[in-house]
Amino acid sequence: MTEIVALARRKKWPFSSRSSVAQLLLAFGLLSSGSVLAHGGGPVPSASRLAKACLSAALDAINRRAEDVLIAPHMQDLSGTALRLEEVGNGARAIQLSLGRRYGAGYFGSVYRIESHVGDIQVPAGFDGALAAKFPHSERYLGTTLQYASRENASEYRNYRMILGRVPDIEASAHYPRNPPWPRGGIPVIPIFDRITTARETILIKPAIENALSLKQLARKYGSLDERGRFIFNPPARLRESLREIHAFVQAVADAVPSQKKLFSPLFGAGYHADIRQPNLMWIEDPEMLRRLGYDPGRPTFILAELSQVPANYPMYRADITSADQYEEGLLDYLEREIGK
Numbered sequence: 001m002t003e004i005v006a007l008a009r010r011k012k013w014p015f016s017s018r019s020s021v022a023q024l025l026l027a028f029g030l031l032s033s034g035s036v037l038a039h040g041g042g043p044v045p046s047a048s049r050l051a052k053a054c055l056s057a058a059l060d061a062i063n064r065r066a067e068d069v070l071i072a073p074h075m076q077d078l079s080g081t082a083l084r085l086e087e088v089g090n091g092a093r094a095i096q097l098s099l100g101r102r103y104g105a106g107y108f109g110s111v112y113r114i115e116s117h118v119g120d121i122q123v124p125a126g127f128d129g130a131l132a133a134k135f136p137h138s139e140r141y142l143g144t145t146l147q148y149a150s151r152e153n154a155s156e157y158r159n160y161r162m163i164l165g166r167v168p169d170i171e172a173s174a175h176y177p178r179n180p181p182w183p184r185g186g187i188p189v190i191p192i193f194d195r196i197t198t199a200r201e202t203i204l205i206k207p208a209i210e211n212a213l214s215l216k217q218l219a220r221k222y223g224s225l226d227e228r229g230r231f232i233f234n235p236p237a238r239l240r241e242s243l244r245e246i247h248a249f250v251q252a253v254a255d256a257v258p259s260q261k262k263l264f265s266p267l268f269g270a271g272y273h274a275d276i277r278q279p280n281l282m283w284i285e286d287p288e289m290l291r292r293l294g295y296d297p298g299r300p301t302f303i304l305a306e307l308s309q310v311p312a313n314y315p316m317y318r319a320d321i322t323s324a325d326q327y328e329e330g331l332l333d334y335l336e337r338e339i340g341k
């Protein structure tokens, strides 16, 4: 069992200047990232393909640099620690978590395997797999939680519940994919089983997605560089189909779900524009993992790590701005850079 190294996490320190600087830097990184102007599209739909490709490559480089320079070295890695979480409200639960390895980290948080826990965590009846916990980032040196990252977890949960409540409307959209592999009444997003709100932060509990291929692994499994350095990608047909299902699903969400950020609705329309940039895609082939999630075990699929809104609700992935073909090209560009790393 993991040794308990930190039973009580340090209190937040809201006035830390280091914290504010890190928050500003993270906000800058986010805004300058490909999430605003990602591959295959751009602010000016008529821009030439070459210009768009250069722009998206530059933004992607900034994005990665921000992650490598600002986030990875400066945020806490909680893998291998044990924590006691005291919930405020909601029955005032006390939950002890032993965290295993870190599955991944994004702009806002890190996701860890839960090795064991004591206390009540809500898990759907019949779910028999491992769990994961998504913590908002904390600074490494002072241990202060980035409060906007914690708010992002809280809004991820709210939006997830809200979107699940709209599934009948989403399924009624003309854009909804035919015969998708995810369970009826569901969405192609890692489910959020529970949310724990402490005085310090909001933590999300999800099923652990095991044996999924990261995009780098995907690039290596089905791709190679030829002698001239060109990327050759030969995935199963199902991969392309799955990508199209995700793209179609996001169109259906925009049709059926009202935006939570109204400021730009007069410009961009009232729909909810989900952020499906490449790092939020996970490819699952393992039939056992598919079964655990209630998917058809015979149909490998992409699943989204989260369904948050594109910054400013810019309709980045609407079909008239990024078509399904362009979304696919964007993935290819991304994989090509992953394999080259």
Ligand SMILES: Nc1ncnc2c1ncn2[C@@H]1O[C@H](COP(=O)(O)OP(=O)(O)O)[C@@H](O)[C@H]1O
Binding pocket: 103, 104, 105, 106, 107, 108, 109, 110, 111, 132, 134, 190, 206, 207, 208, 209, 210, 279, 280, 282, 305, 306
């Ligand atoms: N439930 C999970 N099981 C395994 N890995 C996960 C899980 N959720 C997320 N990940 C990995 O962690 C990364 C960051 O998670 P994500 O929720 O996208 O955080 P952020 O909001 O910071 O972008 C993902 O890109 C994915 O690789």
Ligand SMILES: [Mg+2]
Binding pocket: 106, 107, 279, 280, 305, 306
């Ligand atoms: Mg993410």
